[in-house]
Amino acid sequence: MGIKEEKYILAMDQGTTSSRAIIFDHKGRSMASAQKEFKQYYPKPGWIEHDPQEIWYTQVSVAAEAIAKMGISESALAAIGITNQRETTILWDKQTGKPVYNAIVWQDRRTSNYCDTLKERGIQQKVREKTGLVIDAYFSATKIKWILDNVEGVRERAEAGHILFGTVDSWLIWKFTNGKKHVTDVTNASRTLLYNINTLEWDMELLEVFDIPESILPEVCSSSEVYGYAESLGHVPIAGVAGDQQAALFGQLCTEKGMVKNTYGTGCFLVMNTGSKPVPSQNNLLSTIAWKIGDRVDYAIEGSVFVGGAVVQWIRDGLHLIKDSAEIERLARTVDDNGGVYFVPALTGLGAPHWDQYARGMMIGLTRGTTAGHIARAALESICFQSLDLIKAMEADTELKPKELRVDGGAVVNNLLIQFQSDIVDFPVVRPETLETTALGVAQLAGLAVGYWESIDELKENWRTETVFESKLASEKQSYLYRKWTKALERCKEWADD
Numbered sequence: 001m002g003i004k005e006e007k008y009i010l011a012m013d014q015g016t017t018s019s020r021a022i023i024f025d026h027k028g029r030s031m032a033s034a035q036k037e038f039k040q041y042y043p044k045p046g047w048i049e050h051d052p053q054e055i056w057y058t059q060v061s062v063a064a065e066a067i068a069k070m071g072i073s074e075s076a077l078a079a080i081g082i083t084n085q086r087e088t089t090i091l092w093d094k095q096t097g098k099p100v101y102n103a104i105v106w107q108d109r110r111t112s113n114y115c116d117t118l119k120e121r122g123i124q125q126k127v128r129e130k131t132g133l134v135i136d137a138y139f140s141a142t143k144i145k146w147i148l149d150n151v152e153g154v155r156e157r158a159e160a161g162h163i164l165f166g167t168v169d170s171w172l173i174w175k176f177t178n179g180k181k182h183v184t185d186v187t188n189a190s191r192t193l194l195y196n197i198n199t200l201e202w203d204m205e206l207l208e209v210f211d212i213p214e215s216i217l218p219e220v221c222s223s224s225e226v227y228g229y230a231e232s233l234g235h236v237p238i239a240g241v242a243g244d245q246q247a248a249l250f251g252q253l254c255t256e257k258g259m260v261k262n263t264y265g266t267g268c269f270l271v272m273n274t275g276s277k278p279v280p281s282q283n284n285l286l287s288t289i290a291w292k293i294g295d296r297v298d299y300a301i302e303g304s305v306f307v308g309g310a311v312v313q314w315i316r317d318g319l320h321l322i323k324d325s326a327e328i329e330r331l332a333r334t335v336d337d338n339g340g341v342y343f344v345p346a347l348t349g350l351g352a353p354h355w356d357q358y359a360r361g362m363m364i365g366l367t368r369g370t371t372a373g374h375i376a377r378a379a380l381e382s383i384c385f386q387s388l389d390l391i392k393a394m395e396a397d398t399e400l401k402p403k404e405l406r407v408d409g410g411a412v413v414n415n416l417l418i419q420f421q422s423d424i425v426d427f428p429v430v431r432p433e434t435l436e437t438t439a440l441g442v443a444q445l446a447g448l449a450v451g452y453w454e455s456i457d458e459l460k461e462n463w464r465t466e467t468v469f470e471s472k473l474a475s476e477k478q479s480y481l482y483r484k485w486t487k488a489l490e491r492c493k494e495w496a497d498d
C-alpha cells in the first residue's frame, strides 16, 4: 500500500445546527463520521445566536470521535479541511481568547432596520459592484457593527487593536492554532460585505461605511494552502477552508464554467461556477467567490431558497400529516399528480430571486377532491419550482445553459422530489454516490494543498454518479405547470402587514 492509501483527510463541517467531522480516504470515500448538535439561542424575535465556545467544543469532540471510531491515530491524517456556516460573526479578545459576545448567526435579522437606512443613502449599486452582494442583515458587516456598538467597551478595545473578528472558519483556526493564526479564506471573506471580490482586498471605503476598524480583520488566504497546524490534534496541517456552499460546489466537482449544483437542506442553495470573472447579477442573485487555488480564482453566482426541506418539517411538525420526513414520499405517491394544488411555502417570506419578506405561505387550487397526498406532492413540488426560479434567473444572468444539475443535501434521498426536479428543468439531474459533498469538497481542497491529490483531474475520478434523473414530462406540460406556479407565487407576495 502506498503512503496515500494509508493516509486520510479529516473534514470538519461546522453547520448552523450541528458540528460534523468526516474522514475521507484517497478515493474520496467517507470512512468514519461523527456529529453533534448544539444549542440555538433566540434572545428576541428575529435574533439567533450560538455560543462560540460550544461551536469549538463540539467541533473538537466530533473530530476526536470520528478518529476513534475509525481506530486510527492522528498521524494517519494528511490534512484537515474546515468548511462552515457562512456569514456568522464572532468577535473575541486577542489576549484572553474569549468571545466578547455570542456568535450572531447568518439568519439573525436584528440589523434589518440599519440596512434599510443604508439603502436610503443610495450606496446599493456601489456595494453590489464591489462585493457582489446586496445590503442585507444576512451578511457579516452589520453584525460586526452591532457588536462594536452594543457591547460595552468593545469598540474602544477594537480601536486599540485588542479585538479580533472572524467567521466560524477563522475562529476555529485561531483556536486550533492556539491563537497563532488569524486568517480566513476568500470564500468566507466574500460573504462579509467588506471584501472587494474584484481586487481581492478588504475594501477601505466599505470599512468606513460600516464603521469597522481594519485591525480586527483576519488575513485573507486562498482556499487551499497550509494555514497553520492543529496543536490539539497531532499538529496536523489545516490546509483547506471554504464556506459550506462553495465547498459543496467543489465537492460536486463543478469546476468548469456553467456547472451547477443544488443543495436541498432546510433551505436550498443553488450555485453555478461562472469561471474566472465575477458575473454581476441583473436578476437578484448574488455574485461570490467559489474558491481560490494557487493564483486562480473561480467565481460563482448563487441563489437561495429559504424554505426547502423545511416545508417537509412543517408538514410533519405543524400539520402532523407525517411522522418522519421520509414518509412524505409515500404520502405523495398516493396520488398521480398535484391535482391542481400549488403550495407556495413562503413561511418566512421569499428569498432569491423575489426577496419579498412580506410574502406568506399559501395553498391554492384546493377542491373537495383534495387529499393529504395532493398537499404532500404540492409541498415537494414547491421545493423544485423555487429552485427552477433560481435556475431561470441564473441562465438569464450568465447566458449559460447548464448541461446537468448536480444535487446533494438531506432531502435528495427523496426520489419523487428529484424526479420532479428533472421533470421541470431542461437537463438531467444527477445524484452522486457521495452525498456528503460539502465535507468532501473541503477535504479535496485540503488534500490538494498537501499533495495528497495532485490535481482537479485526479479528483474527477472520485466523483461517481449514483442516479441520473431524466425528464418524463412533455415540454407543454412543463410550461403549463410553471405558469400555474408563477401565478400562485404572485398571489402570495406582499401579504403580511408587519
Ligand SMILES: Nc1ncnc2c1ncn2[C@@H]1O[C@H](COP(=O)(O)OP(=O)(O)O)[C@@H](O)[C@H]1O
Binding pocket: 015, 017, 264, 265, 266, 267, 308, 309, 310, 311, 312, 313, 325, 326, 327, 328, 329, 409, 410, 411, 412, 413, 414, 417
Ligand atoms: N425523505 C425526505 N424527503 C424530503 N425531505 C427530507 C427527507 N429527509 C429529510 N428531508 C429534509 O431535509 C432537511 C435536512 O437536510 P440537511 O441537509 O440535513 O439540512 P441542513 O444542513 O440545512 O440542516 C430537513 O428539512 C428535512 O425535512
Ligand SMILES: O=P(O)(O)OC[C@H](O)CO
Binding pocket: 014, 015, 016, 017, 084, 085, 086, 087, 106, 243, 244, 245, 265, 266
Ligand atoms: O449551515 P447550513 O448548511 O445551513 O448553511 C448555511 C449557509 O452557509 C448560510 O449562508
